[in-house]
Amino acid sequence: MRLLMIQKARKFPSAFPLLVGSWFVPGLGFIARRDYWRGAAVFILLNGTFLLGLLLHGTVLPAEFNYFSPSFNVVNLLTFIGQMGNGAASLFCLASAKWKLGIIRPVETDPWFDLAALYLLVSGCMNYFCVCNVYDRYFGRQSEPSEAAGGRKQC
Amino acid sequence: MTLNGLLHIGSCLYLGLVVTLVLGILEFDQWKGIWRSTARRWLKLMGALVLIGLVAQLLSF
Numbered sequence: 555m556r557l558l559m560i561q562k563a564r565k566f567p568s569a570f571p572l573l574v575g576s577w578f579v580p581g582l583g584f585i586a587r588r589d590y591w592r593g594a595a596v597f598i599l600l601n602g603t604f605l606l607g608l609l610l611h612g613t614v615l616p617a618e619f620n621y622f623s624p625s626f627n628v629v630n631l632l633t634f635i636g637q638m639g640n641g642a643a644s645l646f647c648l649a650s651a652k653w654k655l656g657i658i659r660p661v662e663t664d665p666w667f668d669l670a671a672l673y674l675l676v677s678g679c680m681n682y683f684c685v686c687n688v689y690d691r692y693f694g695r696q697s698e699p700s701e702a703a704g705g706r707k708q709c
Numbered sequence: 710m711t712l713n714g715l716l717h718i719g720s721c722l723y724l725g726l727v728v729t730l731v732l733g734i735l736e737f738d739q740w741k742g743i744w745r746s747t748a749r750r751w752l753k754l755m756g757a758l759v760l761i762g763l764v765a766q767l768l769s770f
Contacts, residue, residue, distance in 0.1 A: 599727055669716065
């Protein structure tokens with residue numbers, strides 16, 4: 555089974571498209587490799603969490619990158635980078651705010667806004683883990699036959 | 710006020726579950742291993758959070 559997955563992996567000469575796709579849509583990298591249940595589980599969990607964040611009146615706020623600006627804040631910057639881990643959903647939030655699409659209605663004064671930001675942050679950061687796992691599983695160390703043949707998984 | 714507190718506690722439980730479940734899904738190939746690792750990690754995480762909460766409560770007296 556593992557050898558079959560490695561043979562499939564060779565169809566993609568470069569990891570880049572798969573990693574970008576996996577960043578853009580959580581779980582897409584697994585689904586592209588016919589690991590349907592894993593991709594679907596990741597997709598539902600991460601996008602469900604992102605959706606809950608939106609339902610709590612949250613959104614992805616663009617951070618201030620200018621170090622000399624008075625509104626520069628490292629925590630906000632790191633939060634923004636973490637939230638951008640869920641590519642398509644976070645870009646949709648930014649597009650909605652920029653072009654005032656009116657689909658997402660964040661309320662920054664809402665007492666749940668910070669909690670909502672945490673939901674978006676967890677969703678994005680966990681997708682970074684998933685992207686790294688896609689690389690490891692199909693292009694990196696885990697794709698090597700010697701390791702795949704050996705026993706694994708001790709937590 | 711009560712709703713806010715309950716929402717935060719519920720969020721803690723749910724987000725902890727999401728993090729541990731995703732880690733389990735990425736690590737194991739069988740659902741049995743996934744659920745076992747998820748339960749173990751989730752309980753550890755909740756235990757640590759309860760401990761931190763107790764210490765913070767004690768220090769606030």
